[in-house]
Amino acid sequence: MNPTIKDVAQKANVSIATVSRVLHNLGGYSDKTKQKVDRTIKELKYQPNAIARGLINKRTQTIGVLFPDVSSAFSSELLHGIDEFVHNHNYSVVVCNTDQDGKRTLKYLQLLREKQVDGILFSSEVLKKEYYDLLEDMRVPVVLISSQTDFPNMPYVKIDDFQAAYDAVDYMVTKGHRRIAMISGTKGDPIAGTPRIEGYRKALEAHGIAFNSRYLFYGDFMYESGGRAMKSILQKAPEVTAVFAASDEMAIGALSTATQHGLNVPEDISIMGYDDLRLARMVNPPLTTVRQPLHDIGMIASGKLIDMIESGEIAQSQICAHSIVERQTVRNIT
Amino acid sequence: MNPTIKDVAQKANVSIATVSRVLHNLGGYSDKTKQKVDRTIKELKYQPNAIARGLINKRTQTIGVLFPDVSSAFSSELLHGIDEFVHNHNYSVVVCNTDQDGKRTLKYLQLLREKQVDGILFSSEVLKKEYYDLLEDMRVPVVLISSQTDFPNMPYVKIDDFQAAYDAVDYMVTKGHRRIAMISGTKGDPIAGTPRIEGYRKALEAHGIAFNSRYLFYGDFMYESGGRAMKSILQKAPEVTAVFAASDEMAIGALSTATQHGLNVPEDISIMGYDDLRLARMVNPPLTTVRQPLHDIGMIASGKLIDMIESGEIAQSQICAHSIVERQTVRNIT
DNA sequence: CCCATTTAAGTAAACGTTTACGTTACCCTG
């Protein structure tokens, strides 16, 4: 239906090869033929077919991105960075929402393989052996985002979760808090769970405050779980003056139930989040939190992936800088 | 590198055609050969190449989705619905972030054309003639999301913006409010701008309240603009008892600056939003708003698009039901 | 037991490119 390179060749009275050559500025044709070919391309409104091209040079200029939840603010800020970088480098991105479901993940990986994507960005989920094996089989570059692995051929880009949590808690104690609760993410999560708890614990200990397991609560990173955890805190540890949540969503959930229980933040209780999503600025009062530069992380990871695709070499992992952003949810009680 | 259908054929001692036939359950082979072929497929870990397949049957099983801003909560809730439906029907989605930039949009459209997507979802932006022409040229099905057009071959799925705004304002006056300001979206926006203003005006008039242009303020749907508008309201029309914002983000912006100015919501001023994003529930107090079922809209639009792709017929446009969700930002002052 | 029909395959063209290689025709050099 659409005109092909063959149609152009016929109409311009040249061979297919010549058209292809002027299309790619490869030289080997006179100025006159270039003019002629260019003209008929315009006339026919010819558009190259990337599928045919992909078949022959085994490159689709497409990367696959896996998210546990595309609709989360976390994912969409990453996606924004990814999309920006990737499109500027003439790649496209196909997104997959794994729902944190192993079966779905495997299915999507298969799909991406069949579609011959040039590389894969794997975000915010731990890389199970099962996935790793399949990925190895696919022989495409992979970079991990906000995740980590020991496999040497899979670089990651993330922040230092231990240090970020450490800094957050350290910040709170310098503000005079000593009875600090933590709302952790999913129990046992080796990336966003344990290291942040360790950071919390070590920061406390560095200030001579004993770690108290009664002050440790678990959620699942989502808003609702933050509220539930806050309820528990209010019941079981009302003496707490500050709570550090392992995600902004949980922090905001905590914030909501705190105020619903008649507490003022930060006057009665301080709250600190983790991520610095856009909505951290939007809540009331604006949330003090530790910032992950998600947009940049998305761009950096895409850059590494494209490098790997085009150079064939494996990229270095990268730890991005985090920072504390002071807003209005932690009070100075010194 | 990866095994091809040819490798399978050789190893199984059959022809390529036979392998293809068992792959697609087309019949024309004995049980024994099926066994043999299936076995060698497993042995070789053969995966079909969707690119080659796409070249021949002119279907890529891929759709393109254009968003003005992928990182917005609005887009990502749509995307979630789209992704879910689309993947369940064996399509993939490639996302493009237009940034509301005409040049970028045109570039992405070109890209999607080269990549031979089977259809396009065009979201939340008005369909300029320029885009329409290109889209026509591409000869692929298109469905509009939260947008609208008179072109007959481009169905849309959205809610009734006029009626939704009408209902919101009507709700507020039944709560006793008569001096109601509106924070509209971008001035002149024919989809999410004018109709909502009209709904506001007509609802007022239906209750015998004269429309007062002093009560109409403009933003751009984003958080910050809601705050700015609220500041203006407080200065120029302090007698207002309620404000209706044309997006949740603006409503939340208004909410923030209102409380920063020492006002309590809803005691001192009522606020109502539009969209029912996830964050409407997360703010404090939870935002009363008019709900667009974004996840469903995404699914429905995807369904229509896939229908069009597979049937060749153009689908009907659809107006989805909206609803008022009462939370805690509008006070009854009767 | 022969011929017609069905079953189980194989052959090859086609999809739209890219690219290695071949073929002219022309120019320049010695």
Next chain:
DNA sequence: CAGGGTAACGTAAACGTTTACTTAAATGGG
């Protein structure tokens, strides 16, 4: 002016499938 070199093309194979067409063998009916 013979010969090599080069510029300007054209030819055709290849990428990995699908599928229309062909062929050979098996089956069945009279």
